[in-house]
Amino acid sequence: MTNTPLSQTRSWFVTLIILLTLGGFLRLLDITDPPLDFHPSRQLRNSLVARDIYYSILPSATTEQRDLAASFARSVGKYEPPVIESIVAYTYLITGENIAVARVWVTFFWLAAGVALFDLMRRATSPWAALIALAFYLVLPFSVQASRSFQPDPLMTSSFVIGIYFLYRWSEEQTWKWALLAGVFLGLATFVKIVIAFFVGAAA
Secondary structure: OOOOHHHHHHHHHHHOOOOOHHHHHHHHOOOOOOOOOOOHHHHHHHHHHHHHHHHHHHOOOOOOHHHHHHHHHHHHHOOOOHHHHHHHHHHHHOOOOOHHHHHHHHHHHHHHHHHHHHHHHHHHHHHHHHHHHHHHHHHHHHHHHHHOOOOOOHHHHHHHHHHHHHHHHHHOOOOOOHHHHHHHHHHHHHHHHHHHHHHHHHHO
């Protein structure tokens, strides 16, 4: 009995869901552990910046708390625009200060980019080849470690992958919609961390 197109679609779709679930599970494992698993000094720096932003917008924060948080943030320097730190800080208003928030956000960004990567590879090659690429992207040990860390890099990489996906869609249809979306996400990737600009330029 040969597989019908419908059964083949169902098979790769189920595999896609399994891979995304596995990718999310690996990144959210031990979610409340201190950020000491990957570049702890860099994660600590981002945590201090997020805390400074949080206390600056927290209505109940005292002047002493704000000044202390700001002094710690100034001591670690400024490297990039505090994009991911701001997202996390505003989420703290709902959840309270908890490092798990950062890991949830970067995991969400990474999985969203994984969906874009899958669809890009599916269009360029085949669904099963796309699943292999997605498995590499989601399950590679270094990918898991790096993409669950509280740094700009997960958001930068995710925005870049999504931007490349929209750039590919533009190459298929060449409409303003895809061009604008590609520009927004590739621009966001560059804004989050300027080093990606070389890859953005090469891809474009």
